[in-house]
Amino acid sequence: MNVHIGLDDTDSVDRGCTTHLAKELVRHLLDRAFFIDYPRLIRLNPNIPWKTRGNGAVALHFETDDADEVFELLLDVFKRSCSKNHCSHPGLVMSMETEIPEEVRQFSLNALSSVVSVKGALKLIRKFGMRYYSEGRGMGLVGAVAAIGNILEEDHTFELLAYRKEENWGEQRLVDASSVVYMGKKTHPYTYNNFDPETGRIMITPRGPDPVLLGIRGEDPQMLLDSLTFLRIGEVMDSYVVFRTNQGTGAHLAPILPLVSLKAYTAGHFTGQVSEDPRIERGGHVFFKTRDETGEALCAVYEPAGSLRTIALDLRCGDIVELGGGVRRRSQKHPTVINIEYVRVLEISKQLTYMNPKCNRCSARMSSMGVAQGYRCGKCDFKDTQAQKVSVEIHRALEVGLYLPPPRAQRHLTKPLQRYGMEKTSWSGKLVDNWFSFEPETPICEAVAP
Numbered sequence: 492m493n494v495h496i497g498l499d500d501t502d503s504v505d506r507g508c509t510t511h512l513a514k515e516l517v518r519h520l521l522d523r524a525f526f527i528d529y530p531r532l533i534r535l536n537p538n539i540p541w542k543t544r545g546n547g548a549v550a551l552h553f554e555t556d557d558a559d560e561v562f563e564l565l566l567d568v569f570k571r572s573c574s575k576n577h578c579s580h581p582g583l584v585m586s587m588e589t590e591i592p593e594e595v596r597q598f599s600l601n602a603l604s605s606v607v608s609v610k611g612a613l614k615l616i617r618k619f620g621m622r623y624y625s626e627g628r629g630m631g632l633v634g635a636v637a638a639i640g641n642i643l644e645e646d647h648t649f650e651l652l653a654y655r656k657e658e659n660w661g662e663q664r665l666v667d668a669s670s671v672v673y674m675g676k677k678t679h680p681y682t683y684n685n686f687d688p689e690t691g692r693i694m695i696t697p698r699g700p701d702p703v704l705l706g707i708r709g710e711d712p713q714m715l716l717d718s719l720t721f722l723r724i725g726e727v728m729d730s731y732v733v734f735r736t737n738q739g740t741g742a743h744l745a746p747i748l749p750l751v752s753l754k755a756y757t758a759g760h761f762t763g764q765v766s767e768d769p770r771i772e773r774g775g776h777v778f779f780k781t782r783d784e785t786g787e788a789l790c791a792v793y794e795p796a797g798s799l800r801t802i803a804l805d806l807r808c809g810d811i812v813e814l815g816g817g818v819r820r821r822s823q824k825h826p827t828v829i830n831i832e833y834v835r836v837l838e839i840s841k842q843l844t845y846m847n848p849k850c851n852r853c854s855a856r857m858s859s860m861g862v863a864q865g866y867r868c869g870k871c872d873f874k875d876t877q878a879q880k881v882s883v884e885i886h887r888a889l890e891v892g893l894y895l896p897p898p899r900a901q902r903h904l905t906k907p908l909q910r911y912g913m914e915k916t917s918w919s920g921k922l923v924d925n926w927f928s929f930e931p932e933t934p935i936c937e938a939v940a941p
């Protein structure tokens with residue numbers, strides 16, 4: 492029997508618990524399931540304010556002899572984990588469809604870029620006879636159904652997540668920073684966002700007390716397994732699993748945002764013309780306006796976006812840009828604003844400034860003799876009563892191209908610069924042999940400086 496399991500424990504720390512729980516489910520399935528796909532880590536719309544930090548759900552796809560027995564087994568593991576981690580709205584769903592129904596796929600697409608409800612998830616669960624379990628208000632069902640429905644037929648990436656021994660949770664992670672930089676160089680461009688070049692910050696290790704030791708993101712499972720060997724790690728690894736994921740694909744920005752009718756919390760992109768020059772406000776946030784054929788919208792590049800603000804500040808009225816981002820809801824203090832995640836400069840407009848004319852006799856810049864009274868040369872005393880201001884084109888430092896925030900400010904779904912042109916159009920359906928390990932051999936490096 493063909494089985495899809497979706498899970499979302501909704502309250503977990505960023506990329507911590509949901510994948511950790513998925514890893515535990517994989518472990519319990521080893522002797523009774525044949526995996527058809529890697530566990531899929533599906534990131535959902537990052538603009539939903541009531542999401543958990545990472546907003547990721549996981550789907551498992553496998554064959555088994557007794558689906559109902561397997562569901563009871565997984566449910567038992569799931570419940571125990573949720574009560575231990577105090578998850579408030581977890582959801583677990585099982586579908587036995589061979590082909591995922593179109594409506595479920597559409598639900599997943601909506602969950603990426605707009606707002607979907609628990610009610611919508613329950614409707615699909617009932618319509619297609621899925622088994623499910625939820626607690627609290629059942630928010631986890633949204634992620635669980637959305638993960639089942641996103642089968643990553645087109646672009647996708649992989650993440651190798653390595654977990655810590657429980658006794659080390661909350662302790663400092665012993666991963667040598669220089670070895671991460673080295674690994675990044677050796678595996679470029681097949682891994683991405685290993686560290687942040689602007690700050691030197693290591694990006695593969697999370698910061699919280701979650702069970703994740705590190706996560707390496709990239710294009711190819713075997714390359715991720717190889718990249719582990721470049722790292723100097725000072726603690727015993729508990730286990731690792733390779734996930735197939737929509738991270739780094741920019742999939743949430745695929746829809747077109749119509750500026751005339753921006754819906755709160757939706758994500759997408761649009762092409763338009765800058766209609767109000769940027770200004771920088773308190774806190775370092777940059778605001779400007781853009782217009783398309785339907786209307787005008789306020790756009791923001793917030794302070795954490797780092798160097799992307801420099802680009803935004805260089806924009807001028809008339810520039811043609813493609814922008815991607817998420818819509819923030821209007822509040823009493825602020826109008827609706829698009830939180831910009833990337834800027835693609837398509838056309839740079841000509842900007843003019845007006846200056847006093849040059850002297851006909853000696854070429855020095857003349858000065859005005861008063862309103863409508865012409866100009867006088869301060870150097871040779873030449874007077875020209877007919878002279879007028881002349882327009883001069885301003886040099887634009889901005890260049891046509893695609894601009895993103897630095898890795899530290901990117902969302903899980905953000906497509907990094909290096910992935911443009913590397914997008915996948917299919918998946919081979921083959922899994923590498925060592926895509927998980929529950930007793931990985933990791934040589935412990937002594938004297939690892941964090």
Ligand SMILES: [Zn+2]
Pocket residue numbers: 850851852853854855868869870871872873
């Ligand atoms: Zn002169």
